[in-house]
Amino acid sequence: MSAWPHRVAVVVPTPAHSSIAGPLTYGSELALPPGTLVRVPLGKRDVLGIVWGEAFGDGAPVAGEKAIGGPLDGLPPLAEGWRRLVAFAAAYYQRSVGEVALAAVPPQLRELSPEQWQRRLRRTSATAATGSVDDPPMLTEEQSAALSQVRTQPGPFLLFGATGSGKTEVYLRAVADVLAADPAAQALVMVPEINLTPQLQARFVERFGEGAVVSLHSGMTNPQRLKAWLAAHTGAARIVLGTRMAVFASLPGLALVIVDEEHDPSYKQQEGARYSARDLALYRGKLEGAKVVLGSATPSLESWQASEKGRYQRLAMPSRVGQGRLPEVRLVDMNQQPKGTVVSPQLLAAIQERIARGEQSLLFLNRRGYAPVLACNACDWKSECPHCSAFRVFHKIDRTLRCHHCGFTERVPRACPQCGNLDIAPLGRGTERLEEHLAELFAGTMRPDGQAARVARMDADTTRAKGSLEAQLTEVHSGAVDVLVGTQMVTKGHDFRRITLVAALNADSALFSSDFRAPERLFSLLMQAAGRAGRDASRAGHSQMWVQTWAPDHPLFGALRKHDYPAFARQQLEEREAAAMPPFSYQALVRAEARTQEVAQGFLRTAGDAAQDLPEAPQVTVFPPVPMAVQRVANVERAQMVVESMSRPALQRFLAGWQPVLQAQRVKGLIRWAVDVDPLAI
Ligand code: ADP
Ligand code: ZN
Ligand code: ZN
DSSP: OOOOSSSEEEEEEEEETTTOOSOEEEEEESSOOOOOEEEEEEETEEEEEEEEEEEESSSOOOOOEEEEEOTTOOOOOOOOHHHHHHHHHHHHHTTOHHHHHHTSSSOOOOOOOOHHHHHHHHHHOOOOOOSSSSOOOOOOOHHHHHHHHHHSSSSEEEEEEETTSHHHHHHHHHHHHHHHTTTTTTTEESSGGGGGGGHHHHHHHHHOGGGGGGEEOSSOHHHHHHHHHHHHHHTSSSSSEEEGGGGOOOOTEEEEEEEEETTTTGGGGOSSSOOOEEEHHHHHHHHHEEEEEEEEEEOOHHOOOOOTTTTSEEEESSSSSHHHHEEEEEEEEEEGSOOOSSSSSHHHHHHHHHHHTTTEEEEOOOOOBBBBBEESSSSSOBBTTTTSBBBBBEEEETTTOOOOTOOEEEEOOOOOOOOOSOEEEEEEHHHHHHHHHHHHHTTTTTTTTSOOEEEESTTTTOOOSSSSSHHHHHHHHHHSSSSEEEEEEGGGSSSOOOOOEESSSGGGGGGGOOOOTTTHHHHHHHHHHHTTSSSSSSTTTEEEEEEEETTTTTTHHHHHHHHHHHHHHHHHHHHHHHOEEEEEOOOEEEEEESSHHHHHHHHHHHHHHTTTTTTGGGGGGEEEOOEEEEEEEETTEEEEEEEEEEHHHHHHHHHHHHHHHHHHHHOOOOOEEEEEEEEEEE
């Protein structure tokens, strides 16, 4: 007989691929309902766990079976919908339930005593508003039409709205609807980037009041995260706004899920359980009977295809609110420019015109730092990273060479480390160098107020300090900056009113990459960037989007000129279908890391051979292992192997059957391996 009246199955934070992937059995004095948060002993530690169900068996004592440390009193159990979401995500992405479940609740829960609990709980309840606090604008016809569909149809919806068409207002109204219909209803609103949360949070707080809205994203401190999580879990918060991790928020009253910029690759988690928050949002909506709205001006081809087939209901908002117009697109053929041209003379003249008129220009370049490589003029030395198969980037501001892959940083050497030559020079151009270059070029250009033009830069380097992004955005909005230089981070979401020129300087290098999603990503980047220009009707007439390109005849540019996403999607989907690429097939990747390429690839090859015995093998193609694009990072060799199937269920069964085979392989020198289901970068 067991020493305890009850035995419960508890999931704990188990590492990936460990032998204890399933729930563990513990004894308990009380019958605890599934979803109850408990403290349990695990090895020498005391960890947070979640009761997953009754543990069955013949009641015989299990050797070493322990009693739970106690439930977290007064905290409602996690709802069944939440548990099913977690179980699905774990199975689909080939991870353990414990890993996914415990990563989705705030770590601080474990540390609180029952008294602290009660105090927290009291503090979170009290407050939520539902009525409109601000004065909402009159809806445009397109907005009204979209909303009435959301009200009356089951969805899921794909809100295909041009940049500046007023998608946010549709989200606000849809949220208001569900909150008004049921006093316990909650809404989840997701955005791809932390940077975009403060802006959106302000909009939602204006509309629904302070207490109704909480955020969840990885930039929060543990206490902030705990507070927000509790507010959502207890129903005190009606709206949760967050990045991909928010898809796992505990929302007992979930009635609506919105995924803004649904095409954005940031919705895919890139470590641990590599889930797609967009895909899980759809699953969660179906599971919990919540409506799901995906929004984008450039939907992912997966979502577009689903809307073509009628699996998603497409809501189109093609027009900009007010008189705002989409910019005219100009291509500069770089093959016709003198060698070494950074900014073509035509583009420079167009920027100069804007400075003289008091308008702003936005230039982006996909490389931060001063120059991507430092090189010796006398020998063949280049600033390679000793630990990675990549160059270290020259950052002039602190005269360092920094590896953007492993972080290895050194002072720039005075002389070539190989031959002693003093003449070592930067090759190529990053945002820092571009900013310097433009500041020199425009030094003599005057604004209408007689002041000299000002060039500023915005990228991961200039926005690292807390609050610096907000400060820089304020400066741009105030008009103090005439030319803003940045990485693609400047192209996302911001509602800049005075920008009438946007330019992509080297964006099309992506077209020469082997990744079949490169054109899709480039097109959406350029469309989003174009979306920054001409938002203000009074200046929209002469707004322009410039693209410097080496491949001006690429069909992508034809569609871009007309702002014609459907034409682009049609062309791409035809290509994908012909090549049996996603969304017409389904993929997974196995990645392996080891001390040598041979070991990494050997592991994959053996696993691939063993997979041929699985019953689904005839429906699945296993490609040979290859080194990853950046094959060595921090002295670790990386390889990957693609598996592909025309059937998603077959691929899922194949992966589930393969998991034990992968786990059983013991290879000397192998560091780790992981499965990535529906990978975004191949
Ligand atoms: P999107 O997200 O589709 O790019 P936004 O939601 O940023 O567009 O809206 C663009 C601008 O139009 C914002 O400044 C917003 O406040 C404004 N706007 C949205 N809907 C309306 C409306 N019905 N009437 C007036 N202005 C609106
Ligand atoms: Zn040298
Ligand atoms: Zn490195």
